[in-house]
Amino acid sequence: MRPTDPDSALPVTRYTADSRLQHPVQMIRDMFRDLAAGRELAWRLAVRDIRAQYRQAFLGLLWIFILPLANTLTWIFLSGSGIVNVAETDLPYPVYVFTGTMLWAIFMEALNAPLQQTNAAKSMLAKLNFPREALIVSGIYQTLFSAAIKIILLIGALLLLGIIPGWSILLFPLGILSLVLVGTAIGLMLTPVGILYTDIGRGLPLVMQFLMYVTPVVFPMPKEGLAATLFTLNPLSPLILTTRDWLTGLPPDFLDYFIAVNLIAFLLLLVVWIIYRLAMPILIERMSA
Amino acid sequence: MNDTLIKVEGVSKKFCRSLKRSLWYGMRDLGNELIGRRHSRDGELRRDEFWAVKDVSFELKRGECLGLIGRNGAGKTTLLRMLNGLIKPDSGSIEMRGRVGALIALGAGFNPILTGRENIYVNASVIGVSKEEIEEKIKAIVDFAEIGDFIDMPVQNYSSGMTVRLGFSIATLLQPDILILDEVLAVGDAAFRYKCYRHMDQLLKNSAVIFVSHDMPNIGRISSSTLLLSKGEIAFLGDTLDGIEAYRELNNDPLSSNHDKIVTTYPPVKDVSIVGLPNEQQFSSKFSAEIIIDSEAHVGHCTLRFNVTDLSGNYVASCVVNSDEYNIKINRGKNHWRIGFSSLPLKADRYMLRATFTDSRGAIIALWHNGHQIRVTGGHLGIVSNCQLDLCSWNTL
Numbered sequence: 001m002r003p004t005d006p007d008s009a010l011p012v013t014r015y016t017a018d019s020r021l022q023h024p025v026q027m028i029r030d031m032f033r034d035l036a037a038g039r040e041l042a043w044r045l046a047v048r049d050i051r052a053q054y055r056q057a058f059l060g061l062l063w064i065f066i067l068p069l070a071n072t073l074t075w076i077f078l079s080g081s082g083i084v085n086v087a088e089t090d091l092p093y094p095v096y097v098f099t100g101t102m103l104w105a106i107f108m109e110a111l112n113a114p115l116q117q118t119n120a121a122k123s124m125l126a127k128l129n130f131p132r133e134a135l136i137v138s139g140i141y142q143t144l145f146s147a148a149i150k151i152i153l154l155i156g157a158l159l160l161l162g163i164i165p166g167w168s169i170l171l172f173p174l175g176i177l178s179l180v181l182v183g184t185a186i187g188l189m190l191t192p193v194g195i196l197y198t199d200i201g202r203g204l205p206l207v208m209q210f211l212m213y214v215t216p217v218v219f220p221m222p223k224e225g226l227a228a229t230l231f232t233l234n235p236l237s238p239l240i241l242t243t244r245d246w247l248t249g250l251p252p253d254f255l256d257y258f259i260a261v262n263l264i265a266f267l268l269l270l271v272v273w274i275i276y277r278l279a280m281p282i283l284i285e286r287m288s289a
Numbered sequence: 290m291n292d293t294l295i296k297v298e299g300v301s302k303k304f305c306r307s308l309k310r311s312l313w314y315g316m317r318d319l320g321n322e323l324i325g326r327r328h329s330r331d332g333e334l335r336r337d338e339f340w341a342v343k344d345v346s347f348e349l350k351r352g353e354c355l356g357l358i359g360r361n362g363a364g365k366t367t368l369l370r371m372l373n374g375l376i377k378p379d380s381g382s383i384e385m386r387g388r389v390g391a392l393i394a395l396g397a398g399f400n401p402i403l404t405g406r407e408n409i410y411v412n413a414s415v416i417g418v419s420k421e422e423i424e425e426k427i428k429a430i431v432d433f434a435e436i437g438d439f440i441d442m443p444v445q446n447y448s449s450g451m452t453v454r455l456g457f458s459i460a461t462l463l464q465p466d467i468l469i470l471d472e473v474l475a476v477g478d479a480a481f482r483y484k485c486y487r488h489m490d491q492l493l494k495n496s497a498v499i500f501v502s503h504d505m506p507n508i509g510r511i512s513s514s515t516l517l518l519s520k521g522e523i524a525f526l527g528d529t530l531d532g533i534e535a536y537r538e539l540n541n542d543p544l545s546s547n548h549d550k551i552v553t554t555y556p557p558v559k560d561v562s563i564v565g566l567p568n569e570q571q572f573s574s575k576f577s578a579e580i581i582i583d584s585e586a587h588v589g590h591c592t593l594r595f596n597v598t599d600l601s602g603n604y605v606a607s608c609v610v611n612s613d614e615y616n617i618k619i620n621r622g623k624n625h626w627r628i629g630f631s632s633l634p635l636k637a638d639r640y641m642l643r644a645t646f647t648d649s650r651g652a653i654i655a656l657w658h659n660g661h662q663i664r665v666t667g668g669h670l671g672i673v674s675n676c677q678l679d680l681c682s683w684n685t686l
Contacts, residue, residue, distance in 0.1 A: 010294075010387035010466060015371060017380045021325035040414040048402050124400055127393050129374045130411070192319060196312045278322045285304075285376040286315040 020278060031133070031277060038134030045117075045134065046141035064146045065153050068101040075101075075218045089220045091248055095161055099244045100217035102154050103179060106147045107236070108208060110183025113139030114276075115194045115201060125284050132280050133273075136188060143180055151176065158248065166249035175243025178262045182239060185269040192279035196286060216241055235261045292386070294467050294497040295349040295372070300381035302342040302367055302521075303334060310337050341367045343521045344381070351466070354489075354498040356512030356529060358505075358536045364521040365501050369393055369471050372499065387466025388418075392456045392473045401445035405436065405455055408444055412459050426462055433488070434458040435481070449476050457485055461492055468498045475504070486511065505533050509670025530637075530670060537638055551658040557586035558619070561655040563644060570633050571667045573679040577629040582646070582655060588619035591654065594645040595628075597635065597663075605635060605675045619654075634679055635665045636672040 020027050054060045075097045078084040089096040117139040124130070151172075158165065165172075194200035213219065214230045215237055222228045231237050238254035238261055245252040252258065305311035314335060334340070342364040349355050357365050370376050372383060373391045399408045409430055413423045431440050434454040436447075444452060453476045460468060468489075474482050489498065489511060502508050508515060508529065515532030517525035517539065525535040554561055560583040567576050590613040597606040612618065617626060640663050646655040668677045 013374065013385045013389075014382060015374055015378060015385075016382040017378050019322045019325045021322070037414060041411045044403060044407050044411055045400065048400070048407070052402050121400075126375065128399075128412070129389075129391070193316070196315050275323060279319050281375065281377040282315055282318045282322060286311055 021274075027274070027277075031273065034131035035133045035137070038131030038137060041130060041134040042137035042141060045138040046145070049138065049142055050145055061149060064149045065102070065105075068098075068105040068150070071101045071218075072098045086218070087220050087222070090250060091163070091244075092161065095158065095163055095248065096220070096244075097218050098157060099154060099247060100240060102150050103175075103240050103243055104212055104215070104217045106143065106150060106176060107179045107183045107239070109146060110140070110143045110180040111187040111208070112204075113143055114184060114187040114191045118191055118195055119201075122287055125280070126287065132277065136184070136273075136276070139187075140180060140184060143183070147176055147180070154247070163248055165247055168246045168249055168252075172243065172246040175239070175246050178258070178265070179239055179243060181262065181269065182236070182265040185265045185272060188276055189268065189272040191276060192283060195279075195283045211236065235264075293348050293350050294386045295347075295499070296382075296384040297348070297372070298346050298382050300342060300345045300368070300371060300378045300383060301340060302364075302371060302376070302379050303338045304341040304367075305335075305338045307337045310335075314338075340521045342371070342378075342518075345516075345518070345521075345523055346381075347516055347523075347526060349467075349497040349499065351495065351497055352493060353513045354493055354500055354511050356508035356515040356532065357499055357501045357518065358503070358508060358515055358532065359518035359524070360540065363518040365518055366393065366471055367521075368518070369469050369499065369501065373469060385467055388463070389467045389469065390460035390463060390465030391469040391471075392453075392460045393469065393471045399444040399452060399456065402443055404443055405431075405440040405447070408455070409459055413463055418463050422463075430455075430458045430462045433462060433484075450478060450481075453477050454481060461485075461488055464492075464495065466496055468492060468496050470498070471501045472503070474502070505536070506671045506673045509533055533670065534637070550660050551656060552660065553656040555652070555654050557584050557588065558646075558654045559583045559585055561644075561646070561657050563642075563657055563660055565627075566642065566661045566663065568662075569664045569666055572634055572637070572665050572677055573632050573667065575629060575631055576633060577627055580624075580626045580628060580644075582619060582624045584619050584621055584624065587621050588648055588654065590617075590649050591619050592647045592649075592651075593628075594647070596643045596645075597633070598641045598643065599675070600639055600641065602641075605640065606633070632679060633663070633665055634677055636675055636677050637664075637666050637668055637670075639664050 054063070059066065072094070075084075075086075076094050079086040079093055079097075086093065091099075114136055117135040118125070121135050125132070155165070155169075190200050190204070194204075211234070214227070214234050216231065217240060221231050221237065221241070238257040241254055242252040242258040244250075305314055345364075345368060347355065357368070359365050367376075369391070370393060371378050372385065373389060373393060374385075375393075400411065403411065406427070409427055410420075410423060414420075431437070434440075434451075434457070436451050436454060439447065439451060444455070447455070453473050457470075457473060457477075460470070470489075474485055477485065486507060489500075492498065493511070498511075500508070500511060512529045512532075514527060515525070515529045515536075516523060517532050517536050519539055524539060525532050552561060560581075562581050563578050564581070565577065565579040570576050590611065592609065592611050595608050595610075596604055598604050641659045642661045642663060643656075643658040644660075645653060645657075648654050
């Protein structure tokens with residue numbers, strides 16, 4: 001090829017049967033290029049989804065916190081009436097359970113987003129070659145949006161209940177981000193298989209329901225027994241506890257654990273991002289075949 | 290400007306007939322991909338699988354247009370989807386150079402809840418067009434698509450024609466180096482279609498185009514070469530004219546067994562045959578045939594009906610003549626005649642010939658049906674009607 005040839009500057013795309021893992025440098029470069037190229041799309045998708053989601057609902061944005069609020073009231077009732085015996089908490093129980101369910105709701109949303117977004121975009125995926133990362137980023141945007149509304153409500157409620165957050169509230173957004181990070185990483189991990197088999201989508205709520213009860217969302221950390229081991233082993237415990245502590249101004253007990261979980265989640269996210277990319281052509285072939 | 294933009298080498302793709310198994314193979318492919326192994330090993334078919342595309346190779350340079358033809362399910366769209374990177378080939382390699390604009394299937398690549406305008410931005414950013422460039426072109430795109438105020442409406446409210454208009458406008462006006470069009474123009478109205486074809490002619494100066502259509506005259510007009518797929522394999526690759534012929538023959542294949550020769554005679558005629566017909570005939574030149582009728586008695590004047598049918602049996606040309614106009618009678622014994630035609634003004638294709646003889650009272654005395662197949666050649670590929678006119682002069686006055 002002559003160097004003056006205008007064509008020699010053109011980007012070349014190769015598709016072969018070989019696994020793209022065999023060209024890791026090229027793959028990682030592509031990943032970040034696509035992430036950048038997908039921002040515009042992600043933003044537009046998120047704005048549209050948010051608008052569409054609440055436009056058709058009479059209660060609109062209220063739905064963002066109706067469910068956690070109902071959950072809170074249920075637990076306040078269960079514990080107050082003595083149906084369920086909840087151990088002492090450092091915070092007043094309503095505050096404890098309200099912050100817990102709100103944070104848990106944010107985590108769940110982040111967890112569900114990748115599979116939901118990818119499923120919703122099936123027809124687009126089958127016809128248009130766009131950066132697949134846009135779907136994930138769009139999901140994160142949407143989660144952050146509804147988290148912001150929840151947080152405003154949460155802080156308002158805390159002030160009403162007489163809890164004045166201290167300086168540590170400045171760290172609180174970090175806690176939210178780590179909830180979203182861990183949720184996205186796990187959600188993205190489940191997505192490739194979840195696209196092929198709907199079993200994942202059906203089974204997930206069951207598993208998560210159980211997980212919620214072994215995470216200090218509505219129950220405080222048990223001191224001993226099997227429950228204590230389960231709570232401690234559960235990597236979600238430090239996330240919820242630390243974030244809640246930062247919000248309410250208590251000293252966080254599990255800061256090291258919290259940082260470790262975040263680091264692991266970050267690495268997991270990178271790995272599952274690669275898996276997601278590699279999986280996409282295979283999934284698209286199966287979803288439209 | 291002579292560089293190869295598309296290079297496809299030995300590309301194959303298999304699909305699975307059973308959904309359950311397909312999902313399971315998907316899991317296994319995924320596993321292989323993740324441990325860095327080759328996608329679905331080296332191309333053995335697993336149970337329930339078949340080749341949707343098998344061993345396809347071609348190259349396309351800037352300024353060339355490849356007409357991709359084949360019957361439904363021949364693997365055209367699968368091939369295009371691989372070219373666009375939506376799915377991976379199971380073997381072989383594909384190399385695409387430059388910006389790719391693709392319009393695959395209806396409503397291609399639009400997000401239904403975004404408005405037309407937003408979709409333009411999204412599609413453009415996807416193929417790597419800068420924001421300034423879109424701003425510059427957005428008016429041209431909207432104008433070309435002729436969708437006016439609908440541009441700010443969600444695409445899900447568009448009619449299929451409007452969707453295609455917008456899709457085509459985006460794909461072509463962003464000046465891709467490679468343009469992939471999958472049967473999309475069939476939906477647009479005639480006026481828009483012609484506009485698109487005109488636009489494609491201009492685009493072809495700077496791009497390589499792959500164009501799927503069942504509209505042979507347009508394939509013939511636009512394509513510089515054709516690729517005919519049959520059951521996933523290349524049935525023909527090369528000159529457009531021959532490709533279209535090959536496609537027609539492929540289409541006609543299952544029918545040709547029905548073209549049994551029927552030769553029947555009624556007393557007093559004993560035998561009829563027509564010989565000396567050309568196998569290939571240039572549409573505007575003369576041709577002739579010899580008729581031999583063996584009769585046991587004098588019949589006198591007769592009427593000849595000479596018909597040309599296409600391979601599906603539809604009549605496309607005929608003549609009815611009384612033999613007395615030519616001073617011809619059927620006498621006892623062998624009658625040997627020569628008939629001549631000044632031309633066979635049909636579009637290039639294969640045809641069957643039939644002749645029927647009736648006596649002066651109109652009773653059939655001899656049938657000679659599907660006795661000869663003739664291939665008409667010549668004329669322009671863009672001819673849409675069965676009959677083609679032979680223009681004999683065009684002078685300046």
